[in-house]
Amino acid sequence: MKNMKRIILILMSIALVLLSLTACGKSPEVSDTTPSGPEQPEAQSYNIGICQLVQHEALDAATKGFRDALTDKLGDKVKFDEQNANGEPDISATICNQFVSSGVDLIMANATPALQAAQTSTNKIPILGTSVTDYGTALDIDDWTGKTGKNISGTSDLAPxxxxxxxxxxxxxxxxxxxxxxxxxxxxxxxxxxxxxxxxxxxxxxxxxxxxxxxxxxxxxxxxxxxxxxxxxxxxxxxxxxxxxxxxxxxxxxxxxxxxxxxxxxxxxxxxxxxxISYYDLGYTTGEMAYEILVNGKDPATMEIRYAPKFxxxxxxxxxxxxxxxxxxxxxxx
Amino acid sequence: MELIAYFLSLKPLNLLSALPGNIVQGIIWGIMALGVFITFRLLNFADLTVDGTFAAGGAVTVVLILAGIPAPIALAIATIVGLLGGLVTGFLHTILGIPDILAGILTQISFWSINLLVLDGANRAVNVDKYHLIVSLRNISSSIVTMLVFAAVLVSILYWYFGTEQGSAIRATGNNPQMVKAQGINIDFMKVLALGLSNCLVAFSGGLMSQFQGFADIKMGQGAIVIGLAAVIIGEVIGDALIGKYMNFYIKLVFVVLGGVIYYFVIGLVMWLRMPTDLLKLFTASVVAIFLAIPYLKAKTNNSFVFANKGGAQKNA
Missing domain, CATH: 3.40.50.2300 (Response regulator)
Incomplete structure (x- = not known):
């Protein structure tokens, strides 16, 4: 019995140590990959953080559409870090903090609280929202003109x-x-x-x-x-x-x-x-907007909020x- | 091979750079956990009001800031709303004789409607570009200093208060109500007082959280009690493992706040590991369980009885 407990204890410690060791082990690998980027701008890869509020049919479809659009256009040059707040609004803040501190190239925020947390986390990294109905209210912008005038744009799920x-x-x-x-x-x-x-x-x-x-x-x-x-x-x-x-x-x-x-x-x-409206199409449209920002260098501040392509x-x-x-x-x- | 590729894809620097944000969020929840500590540990009262008062703190703060009131004053008013919430639960429990858990639940669900009224909907954003906020995800370095100061001041005040006659009476009420009654202390009054104080802290923390994340949402309090309890217990267990018998009340309070920080560090860790997102809660629970189990198992193996037992077994052999 006592040995069993000791073994469990040791196993658990090993698990934790392994976690922390993997944390220390690969810093050289990271620095190996970074210099290769600037040499070939064509082969540049994009890191995209996806913050989704909760597991839900419509939101899942939007995320899938977004990923498909970018994968269709960029292939394996785009990497996704997909996170889900599991329905707890404040976890979306934790997620966006993670994205900003790891320096992703673009944040896709799926649902209103996710977009709000993303807006709070950064005013530099481009943010695209989706499954948000009314951007003016969601972002607390007074004179709503269809554009945010800052690092945010996206698609609205407003059915007419x-x-x-x-x-x-x-x-x-x-x-x-x-x-x-x-x-x-x-x-x-x-x-x-x-x-x-x-x-x-x-x-x-x-x-x-x-x-x-x-x-x-x-x-x-x-x-x-x-x-x-x-x-x-x-x-x-x-x-x-x-x-x-x-x-x-x-x-x-x-x-x-x-x-x-x-x-x-x-x-x-x-x-x-x-x-x-199809949330998949909506997500796909958002993905196309992401492509315009990442590759064509468009400024989200000047991009109009888009709506579902067809009803x-x-x-x-x-x-x-x-x-x-x-x-x-x-x-x-x- | 895939496993190696997976480990190589993790970037340790990202974990480190995300840490300050997790710490701020952890301290905010740690302050909430101080409130939970007062009711659950000191008063021995299972208070579920906190899910309601946390969201109420957030809602009131955001709505007042949007109305042009400076953030510190908004936060102070939100704290008073939390106090009222605690008093209502105390009233239901002591005057109307409703059992503790139920009294808390009743107040909590009433707050759902109240918060909807306050927010005039389910969600309101407070834009950090437009208002001067006390803490924000945008300015993590200044937020971390602010939160450390807040935590230090609150812990000191609580330490002082629970050393006064009244504070000691609250602690005694939790320990042995019969004895306290025999001393001529009104235990109902002590309970209401502690509930009010606890929910003050919770609403204060909710108000900070809504500023930190930039919005108040009707769902932001859901499950707050679980996070608060986890923080209290993580803090206690880890404090016990590190300091053991030298633990005094002050350090105990510090470790409750630290418990919140550790909880959010774990969530950050699970996210950084890029586990399948649907399993976030399972992994969070597992890592927290490991944290909790190690000191316990270690204590068991280091127990003097175990040594005595071994020695005895060797002698007998």
């Missing part, structure tokens, strides 16, 4: 809310009451709620918002919303994306149709239709059959 509202009107012209359900913890959802409420109110709907704090009270809130309204609108909300099943199980039996802000939510929540009207055939809705030909099946 006026078109979303128009689509809702096209499908349900006779409805009176529209309920919007979203998570109170998500700044982007609140923004979408505000904007689409204005559009829908202008069209003559009476609109009411229903917020929940986490998945535990979603069911209660969704029940209330569905029983009080003719149509439900779901914005691009991460918490709804993870719990769309709950809404589907309440809305379908109650025969209340759903319009969703995004494809994944639409199919999971049993929604009728959506105006869809597609999509519908859910099964659900439309259930509700007996027929849609114009321009809608694609999900």
């Amino acid at each position: 809310l006026d078109q979303q509202a128009a689509m809702l009107h096209e499908i349900f012209p006779d409805a009176h009451k529209v309920g919007i359900i979203y998570c109170s913890a998500e700044p982007n959802s609140k923004y979408q709620d505000k904007v689409i409420t204005e559009h829908l109110t202008d069209m003559g709907y009476s609109v009411k918002s229903y917020t929940f704090s986490d998945s535990n009270d979603l069911q209660t809130v969704a029940k209330a919303a569905i029983s009080e309204n003719d149509v439900i609108y779901l914005p691009t909300d991460n918490t709804i994306a993870s719990n769309a099943e709950i809404i589907k199980n309440i809305a379908l039996p109650a025969k209340v149709p759903i319009i969703a802000g995004e494809e994944g939510i639409c199919s999971a929540s049993g929604g009728v239709a959506t105006l869809s 597609t009207k999509k519908y859910n055939p099964d659900i439309c059959d259930t509700f007996g809705i027929t849609l114009p030909d321009e809608y694609e099946a999900l």
